[in-house]
Amino acid sequence: MGTTRGRGPTIRDVARQAGVSAATVSRVLNDSPLVVEPTRARVRAAVDELGYRLNATARTLSLGRATAVGVVVPFFTTHSVIERLRGVVARLSGGGQRAYDLLLYDVEAPEQRADAMRDLADRNRVAGLLIVSLPIFDDEIDALQRDDLPAVLLDVSHPRLPGVVVDNVRGGELAAEHLLAKGHSHIGFVGDHPTNEYGFTSSEDRRRGFSSALDRAGIRLDPSMERYGVPDRDEADVLTRSLLQQPAPPTAIFAASDLQAIGVLRACEALGARVPDDVAVIGFDDVDLAEIVGLTTIHQPLRESGELAADLLVAAIEHGVHDPVQEVQELTVVERRTT
Amino acid sequence: MGTTRGRGPTIRDVARQAGVSAATVSRVLNDSPLVVEPTRARVRAAVDELGYRLNATARTLSLGRATAVGVVVPFFTTHSVIERLRGVVARLSGGGQRAYDLLLYDVEAPEQRADAMRDLADRNRVAGLLIVSLPIFDDEIDALQRDDLPAVLLDVSHPRLPGVVVDNVRGGELAAEHLLAKGHSHIGFVGDHPTNEYGFTSSEDRRRGFSSALDRAGIRLDPSMERYGVPDRDEADVLTRSLLQQPAPPTAIFAASDLQAIGVLRACEALGARVPDDVAVIGFDDVDLAEIVGLTTIHQPLRESGELAADLLVAAIEHGVHDPVQEVQELTVVERRTT
DNA sequence: GAGTCTGATGAAACCGGTTACATCGGAGGA
């Protein structure tokens, strides 16, 4: 307060105070070797005295490159997205150097996805883009490449961009193999609508792997054993009830996500079906919830996926993208009390 | 690719294309009434033709005010913080206009708290600061006010800043009253260390309210019935075991958070204590987990608190802070299966 | 028909940094 109405001292104020030019101050601030020690000390003193702080906006404009990365996330969604984001955040904004600021773009509705992409790309305030769980289209990639804006995908993939994913089809197979090994042959599936407005495909991929592994064991995943809905607990509950209230209900259910598996468990409880004796349940993701409720599930390294994606993005920003690597992370079955 | 090496068209390119000056283009872009319709149309056409997009960095620099807000969060922590953040994000980055970008600052270690505060305040790239769950010191508030930077607190309070909180002391009382009404008189507490490196105080506030409500009922919260540790599930598990393995174990336990309550439940299960018959358990927060495991808890409106705080911040940015309101949100007991 | 007013537009300065290029002074060599 007082005279400096909001605006702090500028580099020229420091220069005046130190009796040098703005260029020299800038050099000192950027550790240029061109400045001799006594001058350097005077500038440092002036900086301290005035409480000068560099203006990141001006710097970004002058340099032509941003110091922030944009992270596009369907934030409202599940625990798994958040867990991934934890990894991203820890790597990007936590780690000591704090090299990149993190601009968070929440996508709350399908049409916002495109908005976010356009906004971030065109308003060039970010040095790169990390896109979580949201599919991206070719023309959007064109736009990114036109702007030289590196992008990394997490939990989705596209041949033209680096990404971190798991093999969801394989995950479905693992789930099937686990249930088969437990002696089940009459098995149900609860997952997302194969086509949904966001374009999420992991549920369908998991179902495909699941179904084909059953096929190989000579078991057909009958349409009457499949239920589809929006990926949420209550919906999964409802779907499961309809699954279990058939003449020949399944003895095991594969849910496309842990959250849905929780809904399945609740339906079982409501209908008096004992888990795992009457109905075995296996989920997917291994969010912290799964451990808490003792859910058997397919584990994927969520947090690590975020860290890895963040590292890939930083590398892409700093060294360019040579060829878009697809990091495929390992899946494992974690057996708990529901199978 | 092509000639435009990374940099897109500028406002002067548009001006040239439209046969007007940069000033006029700027006026059109900002909906100034000073531009006559035919000119306006020409500029619009040029904008479309060149695919021009405004450079937010340059705009921020020129205007002297940022279009982003900084959100400081201990991101790694519990579900409740995330749930709050959901509210903030939905309000700030979701809602149609997308008026403010959201710069996320994760605080992973106590010393980073101060760094984040200084960084955000001084590098003036944000129009305001939303600080979640982290206490703030007077000299930091001085610095913010010196820079005219509005700030809003969420889940912490300070007389000089607007904030959104619940009355944790009252929440503790509610928990005690609920357990007393259930007929318990021998009651334990599991919470955070009263002093911790982040300066979180909610656990201690809750304990105080809890303890004084017991007092009023003529029951003393004996030190042997209290256990303190870091706020995490495993630690709560361990603490609870030591609580229950005493000569006269409590018949009810109040945990300072739902996460800790989950640890309490796990310890009960491990020790063969039946909930709620042998030991009743009540938590605090009402995160989604609580509903899933059927935990009785003190409900606080987490998501709404985030929305409210975001609204307060936007108001503070746009209209200034007149006097720092403290919004105190309602707490209620949600009875489920653990009491 | 000359003078005044008004509304649309342009020229140029500014926001706060960075950096290519110019300048200057001193050290070293002939």
Add this chain to the structure above:
DNA sequence: TCCTCCGATGTAACCGGTTTCATCAGACTC
């Protein structure tokens, strides 16, 4: 002693917007 070279510093242009102020043309008045 003079010249060259080089290292330290300054000058000024630039990044891409916004905005003040000047200018200019047309409308209106008398």
